[in-house]
Amino acid sequence: MRPPFDPTLYLVTDTALCLPRPVADVVRAAVAGGVTAVQVRDKLAPRRELLALTRSVQAALADRPDVPVVVNDAVDVALLAGADGVHVGQEDLPADEVRALIGPDRLLGVSVESAADLAEALALPPGTVDVVGLSPVWATPTKPEAGPGLGLDATRELAAAAHAGGLRAVAIGGIDATRAAAAAATGVDGICVVSAVCAAPDPRAAAARLRAALSPVGAR
């Protein structure tokens, strides 16, 4: 059984962008503002530091069991922290191998940068992958190596193909409050944000603005 996972507004952390605030403080504020899921990402941190970071985020959300905490890349850290899931990119451990390590009770997300990547995720046994991160919708300074961006049309096509194959899809890359509605309108199940929240002076307000942009009626 997978943990609850509402990907509507999915925060991916960036330790440097949160500075001087601890990541856990930013996460806590962002969740109060409307973030529904959190992925701890820090490609520069040694594993000992990443484990401590993950636990600090989990502790900050101890009263929010509805908000899953997922670890980027580091399966060993996710296992030790008892995280709700793992998210892997195309250079990280392959999804089927990750699923073998994490068992059936954790979420598994995979970054998809092309139709070929998506086809590979869809070819895996059902239950291997839960969600694909369509990446990047727009070029983004937080992941410059990710390239020029899929654009909205390709994002829409990939989201539809993911849904047809039984996977959920989230959009990531260059999404801020001005672009959130357009990204969501591609039919994805949620949007991921990094700098739009981590670099915001008020992460709670930034998250609330993003939620409002996603659900203009509900937010009124």
Add this chain to the structure above:
Amino acid sequence: MRPPFDPTLYLVTDTALCLPRPVADVVRAAVAGGVTAVQVRDKLAPRRELLALTRSVQAALADRPDVPVVVNDAVDVALLAGADGVHVGQEDLPADEVRALIGPDRLLGVSVESAADLAEALALPPGTVDVVGLSPVWATPTKPEAGPGLGLDATRELAAAAHAGGLRAVAIGGIDATRAAAAAATGVDGICVVSAVCAAPDPRAAAARLRAALSPVGAR
């Protein structure tokens, strides 16, 4: 039950130094020359690449079950590859957490750069750590951040303290054929080499020279 582990001549791989040769080819030759244990280390490789690298080394040593293959840092990779063990540094996952993940049937090595690091390893429950890597004996270009070097006297003291606490000890850092005998004379159970083998034009001959330097009588 731990796998067999003879640390007499312990090769730590460096992918760049092996170039243009595949790491697995260098390892195979080095084992033919007398290397008794192998640690796959590549701090720059993404985990997918490190997993493939580890499996290539294991495949190259399929006919040498007496030579364990240990993975540096990446516990997830070690688990997926079914490696014989894990080696962690002071910034990697803590030894007690690693032991919890790998269970009782794999080797666990820990880098020790000071008496304080060793005391920490010795304070863990018996059976947590198998071997400490006293590091660096001499300053080494393959790990410049490791500092100026313990020197032979401190290495001797740390090795004795490790033995008194029931741990094995190996020496690492700046060891080549000209220094192997001096490093071994500190009382360690083995010496680790990186560039002395990985950068050698003939890794088999380089390993044989190191073995000869360690056991001058037996090598005659």
